[in-house]
Amino acid sequence: MSDDSEGRYVWAVEWVNPFAGQNERGMVLYDVTLLPGVTKEDFEKFVAEEGFPAVGGILTRAIRFNGQYLLRSSERGGPDPLSNIQKEGVAERLASLCTHTTDKSFYVVMNSGTASGE
Numbered sequence: 795m796s797d798d799s800e801g802r803y804v805w806a807v808e809w810v811n812p813f814a815g816q817n818e819r820g821m822v823l824y825d826v827t828l829l830p831g832v833t834k835e836d837f838e839k840f841v842a843e844e845g846f847p848a849v850g851g852i853l854t855r856a857i858r859f860n861g862q863y864l865l866r867s868s869e870r871g872g873p874d875p876l877s878n879i880q881k882e883g884v885a886e887r888l889a890s891l892c893t894h895t896t897d898k899s900f901y902v903v904m905n906s907g908t909a910s911g912e
Contacts, residue, residue: 801828802867804900805841807849808860838864838903846906861907865900872899 805824812818828837846862876894879885888894 800834801832802826803828803837803903804865804867805845806863806865808862810858810860811856812858813856842904846904850906861905863905864903866903868899868901872901874899 803826805826807822807824808819809822810819826837828834841864849859849862852859874896876885876888879888
């Protein structure tokens with residue numbers, strides 16, 4: 795792999811705990827870097843065929859794992875909804891509450907609903 799970003803992914807897993815009074819929903823983000831010699835095709839095949847189903851099959855008393863997404867960093871960026879807010883007054887209100895920058899932009903390689911490359 796000549797480009798270091800070629801072997802980098804984010805594996806995102808949504809979860810819900812319907813019994814929690816607050817903080818009942820969340821997401822876990824795993825920063826994944828392929829080991830030398832591992833191809834993206836082999837890794838993506840593993841995630842689709844074994845990784846997503848394994849996480850989806852985890853049974854606990856309270857936590858349920860919902861959607862899973864395998865993401866790659868988008869070098870050209872993606873749409874920035876916060877900088878393109880059209881509703882009158884919303885962009886100004888946002889600016890009065892916080893400053894924001896786009897940390898990273900990702901695109902979906904696959905999700906657990908389809909488990910196939912796009």
